Amino acid sequence: MTLQAGTAQVDLAIIGAGSGNSVPDERFDATSIAIFEEGLFGGTCMNVGCIPTKMFVYAADIAAAARESGKYGVDARVEAVDWPAIVARVFGRIDPIEAGGREYRVDRCENVTVYASHVVFDGRDDETGRYRLLTADGDVVLATEVVIAAGARSDIPEVIATSGVPFHTNADVMRLPELPKRLAILGSGYIAAEFAHVFSALGTQVSVIARGPKLLRALDSDIADRFTDVASTLWDVRLDSPVTAASQLPDGGIRLEFADGGSLDADSLLVATGRTPNGDLLGLESIGIDLTDDGRVPVDAHGRTPARGVWALGDVSSPYQLKHVANHEQRVVQGNLLKGWDAADLDAFDYRAVPAAVFTHPQIATVGLTEDAARAQGFDITVKVQNYGDVAYGWAMEDTVGVCKVIAERGTGRILGAHLLGAQASSIIQPVIQAMSFGLTAHEMARGQYWIHPALPEVVENALLGLDI
Numbered sequence: 001m002t003l004q005a006g007t008a009q010v011d012l013a014i015i016g017a018g019s020g021n022s023v024p025d026e027r028f029d030a031t032s033i034a035i036f037e038e039g040l041f042g043g044t045c046m047n048v049g050c051i052p053t054k055m056f057v058y059a060a061d062i063a064a065a066a067r068e069s070g071k072y073g074v075d076a077r078v079e080a081v082d083w084p085a086i087v088a089r090v091f092g093r094i095d096p097i098e099a100g101g102r103e104y105r106v107d108r109c110e111n112v113t114v115y116a117s118h119v120v121f122d123g124r125d126d127e128t129g130r131y132r133l134l135t136a137d138g139d140v141v142l143a144t145e146v147v148i149a150a151g152a153r154s155d156i157p158e159v160i161a162t163s164g165v166p167f168h169t170n171a172d173v174m175r176l177p178e179l180p181k182r183l184a185i186l187g188s189g190y191i192a193a194e195f196a197h198v199f200s201a202l203g204t205q206v207s208v209i210a211r212g213p214k215l216l217r218a219l220d221s222d223i224a225d226r227f228t229d230v231a232s233t234l235w236d237v238r239l240d241s242p243v244t245a246a247s248q249l250p251d252g253g254i255r256l257e258f259a260d261g262g263s264l265d266a267d268s269l270l271v272a273t274g275r276t277p278n279g280d281l282l283g284l285e286s287i288g289i290d291l292t293d294d295g296r297v298p299v300d301a302h303g304r305t306p307a308r309g310v311w312a313l314g315d316v317s318s319p320y321q322l323k324h325v326a327n328h329e330q331r332v333v334q335g336n337l338l339k340g341w342d343a344a345d346l347d348a349f350d351y352r353a354v355p356a357a358v359f360t361h362p363q364i365a366t367v368g369l370t371e372d373a374a375r376a377q378g379f380d381i382t383v384k385v386q387n388y389g390d391v392a393y394g395w396a397m398e399d400t401v402g403v404c405k406v407i408a409e410r411g412t413g414r415i416l417g418a419h420l421l422g423a424q425a426s427s428i429i430q431p432v433i434q435a436m437s438f439g440l441t442a443h444e445m446a447r448g449q450y451w452i453h454p455a456l457p458e459v460v461e462n463a464l465l466g467l468d469i
């Protein structure tokens with residue numbers, strides 16, 4: 001059902017149909033619900049994030065494998081890349097899911113009303129004490145409880161925003177009508193690393209511009225250093241290169257100028273310099289919520305904001321901008337909504353072993369503490385760095401760059417972190433995540449199970465066995 005402009009009252013309002021859209025299940029059938037979504041149903045991950053990017057990455061991996069096939073005695077070549085066909089494959093699958101998700105909520109959920117509009121808090125209603133939510137379309141909804149799941153948006157550095165040069169973000173770069181010949185990517189984090197791989201492997205000349213001395217510098221320094229070295233052989237990587245000016249060239253291209261006096265010309269520009277949580281666009285001051293210093297909606301371990309009855313989850317409030325974390329937080333908040341704000345047995349967010357992967361080339365996966373963080377926290381640690389090339393599957397791959405680094409507490413053998421760079425990293429790290437989540441020590445994990453021989457996880461087994469506990 002879709003409501004005409006006016007005032008409605010609901011038990012629960014949900015801001016954002018990304019992870020927020022998963023809150024109402026059959027246990028909420030007797031709850032009147034308003035969902036506010038100004039953009040696409042399914043949110044960032046489904047439409048412009050995790051899922052489409054990985055579909056492009058898969059195509060890029062195939063192309064890269066063909067290009068690297070010579071070392072196995074196979075003469076494969078990338079004869080052509082049909083970019084429009086790749087785009088059509090990806091969005092031919094995703095767009096109908098978005099439409100289906102929206103249609104399900106609008107037409108088939110009796111207790112749910114969808115407002116396709118930006119919404120803000122407008123204080124509390126004098127009479128009922130409910131939260132007053134005001135949409136850009138002029139609707140007013142009074143809600144007893146609210147879940148804020150409003151996500152984050154691309155940060156655009158001022159030098160680009162004020163220059164007037166055309167640029168892309170993850171929101172539109174995957175729908176370019178054709179592959180650019182030269183793509184400049186500003187930023188050196190997850191999004192930059194993944195799109196650099198996609199476009200480069202598919203034939204674009206890619207430049208990655210980092211303002212600091214290495215790529216992916218939030219990661220363990222051994223991994224970031226090694227990745228920066230490998231990436232520099234694949235792409236035009238500009239380190240220590242803050243952009244001081246951007247301008248459009250007469251041929252439609254873009255020129256970026258750097259602090260050291262150098263410059264770079266490209267056909268297109270992709271900005272990938274971080275994502276700002278959307279809490280600053282929600283009128284939260286009207287209900288007495290101040291954002292954290294880093295711009296997030298503050299929540300306690302159960303997802304409760306300082307405003308009674310208002311919960312938050314996902315990128316808008318989480319210390320992690322990751323979909324599996326947003327999903328976890330959604331399940332916690334969902335359960336707690338059912339239990340009630342004051343329940344003694346509220347579920348809590350669990351951030352003990354949060355993993356992440358960067359689907360670039362080579363892949364990267366990480367869980368737990370970096371070596372520097374473990375030392376800074378005062379742990380007495382033992383560290384083992386094992387090369388992929390040390391195990392049989394690494395020989396099969398002729399691998400010279402892959403590495404698995406594990407960090408454990410000396411004495412107890414507690415696993416504190418693992419960091420992998422190389423083929424299948426996002427998959428072969430999973431047993432370490434499991435061990436950390438269930439409290440297995442390094443020795444228990446290494447010797448308490450079989451490791452399939454000669455599969456790539458043997459690199460993890462060997463790293464564990466190499467620790468000097």
Ligand SMILES: Cc1cc2nc3c(=O)[nH]c(=O)nc-3n(C[C@H](O)[C@H](O)[C@H](O)COP(=O)(O)OP(=O)(O)OC[C@H]3O[C@@H](n4cnc5c(N)ncnc54)[C@H](O)[C@@H]3O)c2cc1C
Nearest residue numbers: 016018019038039043044045049050119151314315322323
């Ligand atoms: C390019 C890219 C690749 C990524 N890849 C991965 C990956 O491989 N793995 C991974 O774990 N994570 C990945 N992420 C991160 C992941 O996408 C996010 O962590 C996740 O989508 C956050 O979910 P969310 O529900 O908090 O927010 P979102 O999915 O962003 O949902 C928020 C929704 O709220 C809506 N909204 C916001 N404000 C308002 C308002 N005032 N009124 C109405 N509607 C509003 C927005 O339109 C949006 O649809 C990626 C992100 C990007 C950008």
Ligand SMILES: NC(=O)c1ccc[n+]([C@@H]2O[C@H](COP(=O)([O-])OP(=O)(O)OC[C@H]3O[C@@H](n4cnc5c(N)ncnc54)[C@H](O)[C@@H]3O)[C@@H](O)[C@H]2O)c1
Nearest residue numbers: 157187188189190191192211272273274275321357358359
């Ligand atoms: N595979 C995944 O899980 C995945 C993939 C993509 C995105 N994400 C999530 O989305 C988040 C956002 O991705 P992202 O890559 O935009 O952010 P990021 O935080 O990973 O990286 C941002 C980078 O931009 C740089 N930067 C910031 N301002 C700059 C400026 N003015 N000039 C030049 N460089 C600047 C930073 O130094 C940093 O290296 C990630 O942190 C991650 O949580 C996850």
